Amino acid sequence: MTTTVPTPVRKPRSQSQWSIVWSQFKRNPLARVGLGLLGLLYLMAILAGFLAPYGLTEYSTTDRISWAPPTPIHWRDAQGHFGPYVNGIRRDIDMETFRDKYVEDTSVTCPVKFFQTHPGMEGRTYRFLGFIPTSLKLFSVDAPCKLYLWGSDSYGRDQFSRVMYGSQISLSIGIIASVLTVILGLIMGGIAGYFRGLTDTLIMRMVEVLSAIPELFLLITLRALFPLNADPILVFYIVIGILAVIGWGGLARIVRGQILSSREQDYVQAATALGASDTRIIAKHLLPNTATYIIIFLSLAIPGFILSESGLSFIGIGIVEPYASWGSLLKVAQDGGFESLDARPWTLIPGVFIVLAVLAWQFVGDGLRDAFDPRRRR
Amino acid sequence: MLSEVSVLPYIFRRILQFIPTFLLATLLAFFIVQLAPGDFLSQLKENPSVRPETVERLRKEFGLDQPIIVQYFYWLKNFVMGNLGQSFQYKRPVNEVLPGPFMNSLILVIIGTVLHFAVSIPVGVYSAVRPYSTADKTFTFLSYIFLGIPSFFFALLVIWGMLKLQQNFGWDMPLGNKTSSKLPTDISWWRSAWDVFIHALAPTIILVLRGISSESRFIRGQLLEVLGQDYVRTARAKGVAENQVVYKHALRTALIPTIAGLGGLLPALIGGAGFIEVVFNWPGLTPLQLTALGNQDIYILQAVTAVATLLYLVGNLLSDVLLSVIDPRIRYH
Numbered sequence: 289m290t291t292t293v294p295t296p297v298r299k300p301r302s303q304s305q306w307s308i309v310w311s312q313f314k315r316n317p318l319a320r321v322g323l324g325l326l327g328l329l330y331l332m333a334i335l336a337g338f339l340a341p342y343g344l345t346e347y348s349t350t351d352r353i354s355w356a357p358p359t360p361i362h363w364r365d366a367q368g369h370f371g372p373y374v375n376g377i378r379r380d381i382d383m384e385t386f387r388d389k390y391v392e393d394t395s396v397t398c399p400v401k402f403f404q405t406h407p408g409m410e411g412r413t414y415r416f417l418g419f420i421p422t423s424l425k426l427f428s429v430d431a432p433c434k435l436y437l438w439g440s441d442s443y444g445r446d447q448f449s450r451v452m453y454g455s456q457i458s459l460s461i462g463i464i465a466s467v468l469t470v471i472l473g474l475i476m477g478g479i480a481g482y483f484r485g486l487t488d489t490l491i492m493r494m495v496e497v498l499s500a501i502p503e504l505f506l507l508i509t510l511r512a513l514f515p516l517n518a519d520p521i522l523v524f525y526i527v528i529g530i531l532a533v534i535g536w537g538g539l540a541r542i543v544r545g546q547i548l549s550s551r552e553q554d555y556v557q558a559a560t561a562l563g564a565s566d567t568r569i570i571a572k573h574l575l576p577n578t579a580t581y582i583i584i585f586l587s588l589a590i591p592g593f594i595l596s597e598s599g600l601s602f603i604g605i606g607i608v609e610p611y612a613s614w615g616s617l618l619k620v621a622q623d624g625g626f627e628s629l630d631a632r633p634w635t636l637i638p639g640v641f642i643v644l645a646v647l648a649w650q651f652v653g654d655g656l657r658d659a660f661d662p663r664r665r666r
Numbered sequence: 667m668l669s670e671v672s673v674l675p676y677i678f679r680r681i682l683q684f685i686p687t688f689l690l691a692t693l694l695a696f697f698i699v700q701l702a703p704g705d706f707l708s709q710l711k712e713n714p715s716v717r718p719e720t721v722e723r724l725r726k727e728f729g730l731d732q733p734i735i736v737q738y739f740y741w742l743k744n745f746v747m748g749n750l751g752q753s754f755q756y757k758r759p760v761n762e763v764l765p766g767p768f769m770n771s772l773i774l775v776i777i778g779t780v781l782h783f784a785v786s787i788p789v790g791v792y793s794a795v796r797p798y799s800t801a802d803k804t805f806t807f808l809s810y811i812f813l814g815i816p817s818f819f820f821a822l823l824v825i826w827g828m829l830k831l832q833q834n835f836g837w838d839m840p841l842g843n844k845t846s847s848k849l850p851t852d853i854s855w856w857r858s859a860w861d862v863f864i865h866a867l868a869p870t871i872i873l874v875l876r877g878i879s880s881e882s883r884f885i886r887g888q889l890l891e892v893l894g895q896d897y898v899r900t901a902r903a904k905g906v907a908e909n910q911v912v913y914k915h916a917l918r919t920a921l922i923p924t925i926a927g928l929g930g931l932l933p934a935l936i937g938g939a940g941f942i943e944v945v946f947n948w949p950g951l952t953p954l955q956l957t958a959l960g961n962q963d964i965y966i967l968q969a970v971t972a973v974a975t976l977l978y979l980v981g982n983l984l985s986d987v988l989l990s991v992i993d994p995r996i997r998y999h
Contacts, residue, residue, distance in 0.1 A: 493690065500691040502937040502974045508955050509698050509971050516960065595816050602818050603944050603956060621822055622945060626841060629822065630829040639819035647814035 312659035319655020325648035329641070333455040334417065340449035341428045341435055343411025345610040353377060353444040355632055356390050359436045365397060372400040376433050398433035402426065439634040441620055451638050454612040457524065459645060461613070462594040465531040466586050469593075472536035474582070477543025478570050482551060492544070495537035506534055507596075511605045520608050527606050531593050539585055546581070547574045580660050587653035591646040598642050614638040614645075676990050677983075684979045689742070691979075695971040696738045699964050716754055724752055745972060751965030755957065760969045763954070768973065771943065771950035773862065775935040777870045778877075782931060786878045787921070790885025794920075795912060797890060809879035817938065821872050821945040828868070840864040841946075869946045873939055877931065881924065889920040922992050929985020933978035 303311075313319055332339065361372050376396030382389045406412045406423040413423045429435045437448035480491040498506070510530045518526065550556065551574060559569050598615025600606030602622065607613040621628075621635035629635070724730060728751065729740040744751065750760035793802040812820075831837055840861075892898065893916050901911050940952030947953075951970055958966035 493687075496687055497690040497694055500687050500975055500979060501695060501971060502933055502978050504937045504940040504952065505955065505971045505974045506695075508952075508959055509695050509967060512959055512962075512967060513698055513701055591814070598816055599818060599941055602816075603941065603952075605956075605959065618819060618822070622818075626825055626829060629826050630833070633826060636819075636822060636826065639816070639822065642819060643815050646816070647810065650810070650814055 309659045316655040318651045322648040322651025333459045336452040337414030340452040342446040342449040344453040346411040347444040354442045356440040358439045398429045450612045457613040461597045462590040465593040466589040468532035469535040473539030477540035481544035481547030584657045591649035614642045691975045750969040755961045767954045774939045778874045778935045782874045786881035789882040793886040794889035812875045812879040818941040869942045892916045892920045926989035929981040932981040
């Protein structure tokens with residue numbers, strides 16, 4: 289007689305909300321693309337010092353190479369050796385337009401070197417991952433050659449390096465400003481919804497007034513509060529502050545609405561009856577209800593703030609020299625007038641990164657919104 | 667019309683509601699501008715380009731030696747009377763400086779509004795009638811792109827493209843500023859109006875692309891939802907032609923929120939036009955405001971913010987009124 293071992297009946301494990309959301313999110317191809325793109329962009333920001341061949345503000349005071357076009361990279365030299373190298377740059381005058389132009393000096397060749405350290409070179413030392421001081425660069429060329437992958441600006445600074453360093457500001461400002469906005473919105477909305485009465489009226493009036501002034505004009509007016517020539521680091525924080533101040537209203541309104549409706553629920557009354565404090569009720573019982581909304585809000589607010597920051601910097605009231613953000617780099621393209629745009633189209637490259645970052649965040653945000661929405665389950 | 671009778675008190679109520687908001691908003695803007703570093707009155711006295719008589723007159727008209735809150739009421743009184751103060755950089759009253767840039771911004775906004783509806787409604791309807799078709803997918807994809815691209819960057823790209831066309835084909839491109847400098851001065855009014863129009867075209871298209879992208883998707887969603895409703899099925903069942911079903915029965919309902927959004931669209935465009943004005947060198951409100959910021963020309967800063975806010979509120983009022991005309995239920999709340 290054979291006994292069959294009863295195959296254990298596996299109970300289908302119930303999924304937690306987060307695992308459902310994650311599996312829904314993964315099924316959305318655009319969201320996957322967005323997440324991958326964001327990974328690459330933020331990796332670029334973290335490794336900016338390593339990827340950038342030059343320092344953020346590094347330029348030669350003796351031999352200034354303004355508006356050099358992207359340096360061509362050659363692969364096979366005269367002897368037939370294979371390997372990337374660049375030629376030197378020589379200044380020449382275009383006999384038709386009488387403008388400066390740069391031609392390759394084929395008598396000077398410098399190989400592109402990988403993983404070189406540059407001890408003692410000013411501006412090239414950076415902190416790898418924020419704490420290891422090093423001057424290791426992914427690629428670089430030795431003097432007298434210059435490697436301008438995406439051209440140089442009016443001071444002769446390498447635009448590729450500035451775009452890399454600029455990504456740190458552009459990408460972080462969006463996150464910091466939206467987190468600040470969420471904190472502000474939660475506090476104000478929470479207070480308004482929970483205490484109601486006069487506090488509520490005051491806060492909601494404030495939201496209404498702030499939203500009654502068109503955003504761009506509010507931004508410009510708020511910027512007038514601080515001197516235009518303030519310390520560059522301070523300006524960075526000013527911009528974050530301004531963005532947060534104009535952004536919190538919408539969220540506060542939603543949070544207030546949610547709290548107004550859920551504070552009438554039985555479990556809140558039970559908590560009150562048990563003697564829970566106001567802070568505890570707001571933080572433990574009311575705000576968690578808004579978690580889903582806040583996650584979606586965050587992921588859609590970040591691209592908005594990236595756009596706002598680049599816009600502010602673009603019209604010259606955001607990030608200032610010597611620091612760079614993608615917006616302030618794009619300002620360089622605008623400042624020279626229409627003709628310069630034609631002469632040096634490579635100054636448009638920073639804009640591509642703004643588009644990529646904004647699109648990627650939007651894909652992720654839309655993906656999250658769909659994943660949280662039970663009606664849109666796939 | 668019967669409905670007008672009940673709409674009027676509603677409008678009146680809404681106007682009463684918007685007055686405090688306007689007062690508080692301008693008060694806020696006034697405080698911010700006044701809080702800007704530096705004592706304004708002493709700065710004025712030290713400024714060699716401002717005559718002492720002007721300072722004296724401003725002191726009297728705007729109460730410059732009074733506390734800020736009193737100054738605000740001086741300013742408000744003058745604003746209501748139509749005196750916007752003195753511009754220091756232009757050395758003229760703000761009343762004379764403001765109308766030009768204001769009209770220029772309005773040109774962009776008006777052409778933009780027309781374009782907005784003329785494009786987004788057909789695109790939205792087409793996408794809803796043929797959902798998930800190739801054209802619909804293309805529109806969705808394009809709207810994603812246009813929503814992600816900052817308007818100023820897109821403007822730079824367009825200018826670059828126009829310059830390339832100009833070079834390669836020798837076409838004369840309406841680029842930069844409001845009018846072309848090559849035109850003779852003694853041309854007929856319609857010719858110069860046309861000149862302004864073609865100069866405004868590229869900036870306006872860029873200005874509204876963002877709005878069109880989201881609006882056409884929104885209309886698509888609305889129409890799809892309405893098309894799934896019972897009364898549409900009834901109409902189809904009793905043999906109404908498909909065109910009639912879509913355009914007469916469904917579209918009217920689906921467009922309600924869009925039409926009500928008109929009021930919000932105007933101020934959004936005024937704000938959004940800012941970056942484009944800067945890139946295209948269009949002499950509108952934002953370039954005026956930016957130079958005023960650089961020169962601490964506070965009456966311009968204050969006036970532009972106040973006028974833009976007023977426009978914004980009037981736009982909101984307009985959309986509320988439109989909505990109440992379309993949907994009578996709103997009036998009773």
